[in-house]
Amino acid sequence: MLVIVTIDGVAASGKSSVAARVAQQLNLPFVSSGLLYRAVARLALKHDVPTQDQEALLRLLDSHALELRPYAQGNEVWCEGEDLTHELHTAEVDAAVSRVAQHSQLRAWVNEQLRALPEPFVVEGRDMGTAVFPQASVKFYLTASARVRAERRAGERTGDVDAVEAALRERDRHDAAQSRPAPDALLLDTSNLSLDEVVSCILKAVPA
Ligand SMILES: Nc1ncnc2c1ncn2[C@@H]1O[C@H](COP(=O)(O)OP(=O)(O)O)[C@@H](O)[C@H]1O
Numbered sequence: 001m002l003v004i005v006t007i008d009g010v011a012a013s014g015k016s017s018v019a020a021r022v023a024q025q026l027n028l029p030f031v032s033s034g035l036l037y038r039a040v041a042r043l044a045l046k047h048d049v050p051t052q053d054q055e056a057l058l059r060l061l062d063s064h065a066l067e068l069r070p071y072a073q074g075n076e077v078w079c080e081g082e083d084l085t086h087e088l089h090t091a092e093v094d095a096a097v098s099r100v101a102q103h104s105q106l107r108a109w110v111n112e113q114l115r116a117l118p119e120p121f122v123v124e125g126r127d128m129g130t131a132v133f134p135q136a137s138v139k140f141y142l143t144a145s146a147r148v149r150a151e152r153r154a155g156e157r158t159g160d161v162d163a164v165e166a167a168l169r170e171r172d173r174h175d176a177a178q179s180r181p182a183p184d185a186l187l188l189d190t191s192n193l194s195l196d197e198v199v200s201c202i203l204k205a206v207p208a
């Protein structure tokens with residue numbers, strides 16, 4: 001049976017860490033959909049393309065082939081022989097990516113890349129269980145308080161917790177349109193759960 005596990009949720013709720021561990025336990029690849037939005041934002045910054053200009057962003061994608069490579073040990077995004085992965089988790093990209101993710105044709109392009117990947121896999125993002133893989137057998141939606149998420153993220157980025165929390169709240173607002181639990185998703189508040197606890201909760205819901 002093909003199993004697609006979708007793990008959606010707000011920024012820094014634990015989606016990618018959890019998806020990587022769940023996938024490892026199931027011996028499946030995992031897919032980080034946000035990396036494609038991040039890669040488009042990175043290309044736009046690099047080539048001075050305004051992130052509000054959808055047509056220009058789509059032209060950029062025509063002239064720069066982006067490829068998501070979902071390896072079991074971590075996802076990579078390549079652009080014409082260059083590995084962009086290490087450039088995608090910066091405060092600059094964080095600040096630009098929500099604007100990129102608001103364009104419907106660009107979202108359609110991302111979704112096409114995701115649906116072309118060989119199943120089965122574990123996939124994480126914002127709308128995996130709703131718009132992209134509504135047929136998935138197991139769906140989760142992760143949340144956590146903004147403070148807890150900021151404390152977690154401040155450990156990975158520079159910046160104090162208050163500034164990180166303000167930036168996360170801002171991004172939550174911009175991403176709200178596409179960040180919704182599917183009607184059949186299980187909601188999990190990870191504020192007071194360890195990574196292991198979240199992973200084991202998800203694995204319990206996966207059919208043997
Ligand atoms: N339940 C948890 N308990 C403690 N730390 C966590 C938990 N979930 C995630 N983290 C940590 O929080 C940070 C953000 O998690 P990440 O998986 O990148 O979130 P997302 O993919 O939702 O943005 C990482 O440093 C991760 O290790």
Ligand SMILES: Nc1ccn([C@H]2C[C@H](O)[C@@H](COP(=O)(O)OP(=O)(O)O)O2)c(=O)n1
Nearest residue numbers: 011012033034035037097098101125126127
């Ligand atoms: N399926 C998705 C995945 C990400 N996005 C948007 C929303 C986020 O602001 C960016 C980056 O997503 P990513 O999951 O990498 O970001 P976080 O780790 O949650 O901070 O892309 C989206 O709109 N739809």
